[in-house]
Amino acid sequence: MKLRSRKIDADGASTSAPKIARMESFESIFPGMLISYGKFGKCVGTECDGVPLGTAEIQGRNLCGVCATEEYGSDFLETEDTSFEQSDAKFKCPAYGKEGSCNSKMVSIDVFYLGTCCEPASKVFVENKKAQEKQLKVVHHFYRIEFENVHCSKNFFESTKCQMKGIEDEIQRDQEALEEKMKKVEEDKKILEGKKKHLERMNQNHEASKRQLIKNENVKNDVLKRLKQLSYQYHSVATKLSLDEDVEAKENRKDFEYCKACGENYNETDRRKSFLPTCGHVACLKCFEEDACEQDDYPFCPMNWVKDCDNQYYLHEVRRLYE
Structure with missing residues (x-):
């Protein structure tokens, strides 16, 4: 028992109309125009003109969509996942034998119905009503295909346009970010050059201070030598003044016993040992306080002139050093 389902017309559209009469053969409506069926150009069914737009091989027989649906039903075709191949039949030019015709005998089925092989072919109109109906339906089928193609192409065009806009915006953002980074790099270069200068x-000042230190050490040694000479010659006076003991005491004291900034000994009151956490330098509290008063509100570390420390501080940041 054959399965019945919806019909499929020549242009591939489905219809629920009742079974129609068998169509006349292609040869009867377009006599002498068919040259070769090709591999997929002939349908062996009974519901078409025998030369459809495409066929599928079903159980060893080439059938078009209309005939395959009539014989097997759409459920069978969907289950079997049937693949229809475009017809490779060859035809004469629709204006074959007429003036200006290309007279080709290798025209494809779409070119045959559309008449696009040459200008005379595009102006040929048949008188056979069945041929007119067939040509109109086929051309309408191609129009629907191209309409869908235009719709898909338009959607793709709009999609790519949107994607391009997104990429352009992203490039613009990246360009602006890059310019900002380059600007920051230039600023950092200027800062780096400033630091190098x-x-x-500071190196020049360091060398100058080193030379001054050597000079002061030499002068101090000369003065100390002279002081010891005078203290020896004026022993009684020197003993009374205790100058030699004071000089000797300061000469022999350890580094941790006195402030390197002012040279005075540490004590537990105004000159207690203090340090600055940000740079770690140690000095007496009085030096920190005096620098804070003598300089502006953000003075330099008291060791600035001793160890080239350009660290600045607030007085409340100074901490007492416990050893």
């Missing part, structure tokens, strides 16, 4: 000046 500052370091060069």
Whole structure:
């Protein structure tokens, strides 16, 4: 028993109309125009003109959509996942034998119905009503295909346009970010050059201070030598003044016993040992307080002139050093 289902017309559209009469053969409506069926150009069913737009091989027989649906039903076709191949039949030019015709005998089925092989072919109109109906349905089928293609192409065009806009915006953002980074790099370069120049000046100051220290050490040693000579010659006076003991005491004291900034000994009151956490330098509290008063509200570390420390501080940041 054959399965009945919806019919499929020549342009592939489905219809629920009742079974129609068998169509006349292609040869009867387009006599002498068919040259070769090709592999997929002939349908062996009974519901079409025998030369459809495409066929599928079903159980060893080439059938078009209309005939395959009539014989097996759409459920069978969907289950079997039937693949229809475009017809490779060849035809004469619709204007074959007429003036200006290309007279080709290798025209494909779509070119045959559309008449696009040459200008005379595009102006050929048949008188056979069945041929007119067939041509209109086929051309309408191709129009629907191209309409869908245009719709898909338009959607793809809009999609790519949207994607391009997104990429352009992303490029613009990246370009702006890159320019900001380049600007920051230039600023950092200027800061780096400034630091290099500052370091060069500090090196010069360091060398100058080193030379001054050597000079002061030499002068101090000369003065100490003279002081000891005088203390020896004026022993009684020197003993009374206790100058030699004071000089000797300061000469022999340890580094941790006195402030390197002012040279005075540490005590537990105004000159108690203090330090600055941000740089770790140690000095007496009085030096920190005096620098804070003598300089602006954000003075330099008291060791600035001793160890080239340019660290600045607030007085409340100074901490007492416990050893």
